[in-house]
Amino acid sequence: MTLLRSSGGRRCHSLVLLSTVFHFSLPAAASDAAIDLDLYGRLLEKHTRAVTEVVGTRVDYRSVEESEDWKRLVRQVHAARPSQLTPDEKLAFWINAYNILAIDLVNAHYPIDGIKQIGSFFSPVWKLEVATIEGRSISLGAIEHEILRKMDEPRIHGAIVCASISCPSLARTPYRSAHLDADLSAAMRRWLANPEKGISIDRQNRVVRLSKIFDWFEDDFDSRGGVLETIAPYLESDDAVWIRAEGANASIRYFSYDWSLNDLRSVDKGGPN
Numbered sequence: 001m002t003l004l005r006s007s008g009g010r011r012c013h014s015l016v017l018l019s020t021v022f023h024f025s026l027p028a029a030a031s032d033a034a035i036d037l038d039l040y041g042r043l044l045e046k047h048t049r050a051v052t053e054v055v056g057t058r059v060d061y062r063s064v065e066e067s068e069d070w071k072r073l074v075r076q077v078h079a080a081r082p083s084q085l086t087p088d089e090k091l092a093f094w095i096n097a098y099n100i101l102a103i104d105l106v107n108a109h110y111p112i113d114g115i116k117q118i119g120s121f122f123s124p125v126w127k128l129e130v131a132t133i134e135g136r137s138i139s140l141g142a143i144e145h146e147i148l149r150k151m152d153e154p155r156i157h158g159a160i161v162c163a164s165i166s167c168p169s170l171a172r173t174p175y176r177s178a179h180l181d182a183d184l185s186a187a188m189r190r191w192l193a194n195p196e197k198g199i200s201i202d203r204q205n206r207v208v209r210l211s212k213i214f215d216w217f218e219d220d221f222d223s224r225g226g227v228l229e230t231i232a233p234y235l236e237s238d239d240a241v242w243i244r245a246e247g248a249n250a251s252i253r254y255f256s257y258d259w260s261l262n263d264l265r266s267v268d269k270g271g272p273n
């Protein structure tokens with residue numbers, strides 16, 4: 001600051017100009033935002049609603065379908081170059097991309113009662129192309145199984161949302177690499193705090209009921225000591241203590257999975273707040 005004052009306005013102007021040119025000359029992939037996360041955040045705020053029901057977050061698919069900003073966001077996902085991102089940027093990108101493309105896929109077939117109505121027995125929804133990114137045809141299944149699960153971060157299962165009631169609740173803010181660890185931990189806590197689709201503990205009968213996701217993807221938690229050891233830090237303190245002390249001797253059961261669409265309009269004819 002002292003240097004700029006003593007050198008006169010022209011040097012200050014030159015340095016500011018140089019900084020601006022340098023900023024805009026950086027390749028897009030060097031930025032945290034391979035997609036415009038501020039735009040995505042505004043769209044989530046506008047087109048989703050937090051609810052007290054088991055679903056947690058509902059999406060106003062009809063209003064999303066009519067949004068030009070949403071279409072612009074989806075084009076950004078298609079044009080992104082995630083191979084040039086850092087590991088945390090890449091992880092955040094693919095979580096956001098999965099959630100955006102799942103919503104967009106529902107929009108393309110709306111109205112429907114559930115995402116599994118899309119596709120067929122021989123070509124299920126998870127195998128349908130939802131984008132072409134860096135020349136590669138991508139499906140929701142490919143993002144989940146071939147990209148995200150290979151990153152050895154089991155908390156992704158609390159973050160990616162397949163547009164269904166029993167999925168973890170859709171986060172109403174984007175995942176950002178600058179605080180990705182905190183974002184993923186918050187997603188896990190939010191999911192597990194829901195006793196109808198996260199975890200429910202019956203201490204008297206020594207029964208732990210969990211989301212079916214922990215059954216389907218049990219192997220993903222092995223590197224962290226197993227499902228119960230992995231989720232314990234994200235539980236209320238007394239539940240965490242009980243799980244660590246008694247969980248190994250408890251009976252594990254799973255909630256039934258409700259694939260109904262997390263659609264706002266199915267329960268509320270008004271728009272989102």
